[in-house]
Amino acid sequence: MRLARRVTYGTLSMLLATAVAQVDFWPLSAYKLFSGVRTDTVTTTRLVATLDDGREATVGRGPDPVLSPTQGFLPRLPDADPGARRVMLTTWLEEAGLDPAAVRELRTEHVRRVVDPATLTWSETVEDVSWTGRVGAGGEL
């Protein structure tokens, strides 16, 4: 019965230790599901593309269930090396259905999003621009 005790108590101890350490390291998790207190406001980072014709488009999440969550990498964009940044930007633009060749400039913004309790729609306020990159010769893409 040494095996039974080792496996059972080892597994339970690992679950508790991971939760106390507050780390997520697959397949171990702290199980922080919906654990924070929510308000009407969310702070996030978004990618905005300025197109060749002057229009602006927020590069939102696309339909791909694997690529869509990668927008969580947006805060890392300013510090990424140029090669990695090019791959990240191209992936997001194509995932959002935007032609990289039709983009003139890109920027990441910290935004404050507030949900309206009556309409359930979001309003966004730009707090600051965290990164800007030009596209084309000598640029990002």
Add this chain to the structure above:
Amino acid sequence: MSTLLRKVVAVLRRLDAALVAPGPGGRLLTLQTLLALLFGLRLATRDWTLIAHRPPELTQHLWLLGWLPGPIPAPVLTALQIAGLAGVALVLTRRAPRAGFALAWGALLVLAGLWGASGKFTHNDLLGLTVAFPLLFARMPDSLADRFGDPHESAADGRDPAWGWPPRAALGVLGTVYFLTGAQKLANGGADWVLGDSMTWILRQGTSPFGPWLTHLVADAPVLPNLLAGGALALELSAPLWLAWRPARLPFAAAVTLMHASIWAFLGLDYSAWALTAWAVALATGVLPRWSATRGRPGAGRRTSVERRPTVRGGFAGTGITTGIAGAGRAGEAT
């Protein structure tokens, strides 16, 4: 030693004795079969080749297989999926149940981990994989008589210490994970998580598949979001207590199914794998109502020796479900 400490030590000793007490093979067999079916469902119903489209620059490496170079080619992902499904088949046909279970578990662990390495930790498959972990070390019954108890042999009563602990370990893991989800809400959100407006804003920030009318109906109602939050928290924190008492295990599975169904209805998030995991453990280790276990049999309502130790003919296609049901709840039986 203080009285309180002595009582705590006594309780821990009783729990340890219950963990290693002999158990029926049918219960272990049922749990392994139901978890294998869950793995099969998860492996079969997702296009895992989508992982191949994600560049390494957008792959989270903070996980067990983070050292793998990426991207992993689609044929390799498909081969893993097929290998996992073959493992499920080995469990269901009882050809090589232990190896098959490990194969299915490992394939889903790798594929679900790769799927979730997109920057946002995903928990959908994690409960099933974690609950199943102790079963990887379980010695399975060798023969049908071992699984269900030989009606002509009273020795050991179809029970073995090696078959008793894995389902109990799975119960412990299931209860601990649900407890931790509740404890983290208390640790990170405190009483505000229940008493404040947090649940109202969770509802308003989600997207109900039934449309905004449902969000308004629940989120705008006074007190209702607080009741939902309080109910969910109470259920999660009390999970070990529910699961420690055999008759409460199926009601616990029903309660968490209701909770996960409401998360889907209000927010559009699918946690069905969690509910199915709870059902797998509850069906293997819990007590079904007497009428469903005895309906249609002569002498229904009275417990007979045949009901306590049914043969394969009385069982559910080799899964041992009837065995687990009819054999459950005997006086003095370790849970």
